[in-house]
Amino acid sequence: MGNLLKLFSALSDHNRLRIIAALKEYSDLCACQIVELLGVSGATTxxxxxxxxQVGLIDSYKDGRWVHYRLNRASHNYGQVTDWLEDQLYQTATVEKDRYAxxxxxxxxxxxxxxxxRGEKCCPRKPEDQIKELAHVSS
Amino acid sequence: MGNLLKLFSALSDHNRLRIIAALKEYSDLCACQIVELLGVSGATTxxxxxxxxQVGLIDSYKDGRWVHYRLNRASHNYGQVTDWLEDQLYQTATVEKDRYAxxxxxxxxxxxxxxxxRGEKCCPRKPEDQIKELAHVSS
DNA sequence: TATATAATTAGCTATATATCTAAATATATT
DNA sequence: AATATATTTAGATATATAGCTAATTATATA
Structure with a gap:
């Protein structure tokens, strides 16, 4: 029962569903790309x-400092659920918007x-500061 | 996306999974029977x-003061998930124990x-009081 | 109509969880 | 070895949720 609860809990967050949908669309994404897509902090991602x-829905591999994530197509028994889920996700507005992003x-x-x-991390989110920072980065 | 989240959230609680398993086993249960099975308060149940x-996994009908609950076999599109879930639940230790209960x-x-x-409700949960109450109920 | 009863809703609380910043870890570069 | 960088983990906090008691609602009975 604990594994079922873990699976459904894992699927009970909108950002995690977006991750799954994104990995269905592109078979291999690295952490920074997912951070960019979700628009939340690296830590949260x-x-x-x-x-x-942990629940085995995805797996990962390292490429130097980069970590790549993929949907896990093996070694779990909830393919029936994930197949259905991927179909459902494809039709949602959020995931469609994500597709363009x-x-x-x-x-x-x-x-x-x-x-x-990185830039965003070291600078407070002030509009004037951001403009200055962007100008500095450009030069 | 919101409906998917609602579905998975609904399935993310062990007592709710037990309810589903129980309704798979017996096609029609009334609230008090479910309360008895779960061992939590009527309000929680x-x-x-x-x-x-709300997510359409079950439906209900009234029979006087009694309310009966059944798995909802129509009008939703997640039969693929619930079929799989029912199979999985059948094999769990908790649900097997519930079967006997x-x-x-x-x-x-x-x-x-x-x-x-009702009796339990109006009496505090003191061991000696419970024994006295049970003796009273028996006579 | 008053009373009883099954179930639901309201309100409160303890616990779980999504999010953040900071710190730590793993890898690459100088 | 020092520095840089991508990512993960730790710790704190705001929000969500499971559980409870009390109050309310819907139905039955006297």
Whole structure:
């Protein structure tokens, strides 16, 4: 029973469903791309990914400093649920919007994504400061 | 997306899974029988049933003061998930234990069940008081 | 109509969880 | 070895939820 609860709990968060939908769309995404898609902190994304890893819905591999995530197609017995879920997710407005965002993200160099995320981290979210920072980064 | 979240959240509680398993076993149970099975308060049971009703996993009908609950076999599109779930639940230790408990409950007159539940409600949970109460009920 | 009863809703509380910043870890570069 | 970087973990906090008692609602009975 505990595994069933873990599975359904894992699927009870909108960002985690978005992750699954994104990994269905692109078979392999790295953490920074997922952070970019979700628009939440790296820490939160990592936590969500950890939950999905724990129940076996996704798996991961390292490529240097990069960590890639994929849907886990083996070694679990809830393919019936995930097949159904993926169909359902495909039709939702949020996931459709994500699809467009993902196109941009996949067209962007990861280094650029990370640079942007790093920048955001070290600067407070003040509009004037952000403009100054962007000007500084450009020069 | 909201409906998916509601569905998975509804399935993320062990007592609600037990309700589903019980309704798979016996096609029609009334609230007091479910209260008896779960061993939680009537209010808590009612709340769980309300959540399952809301997502359409179960439906209900009234018979005087009695309210009966059944699995909802129509008008929803997650049969693929619930079929799988029912199979999975069948194999869990908790549900197997519940199966025995349900046999007793189904063999007991509902009036007796309710009388017992009412009795429990109006008396504090003191061991000596419970013994006295049981002795009183027996006589 | 008053009383009894099964069930539901309201309100409160303890516990679980999503989110964040900071710190730590793993890997790469100088 | 020091520094940089991607990611994860730790710790704190706001929000959500399971459980309870009390109050209310819906139905039955006297």
């Amino acid at each position: 990592s936590r969500h990914l950890s939950i999905l890893l 993902l196109r941009e993200i996949m067209a962007t160099d990861r280094e650029d994504i990370c640079r942007k995320q | 009612s709340r769980h049933l309300s959540i399952l009703l 349900l046999r007793e409950i189904m063999a007991t007159d509902r009036e007796d069940i309710c009388r017992k539940q």
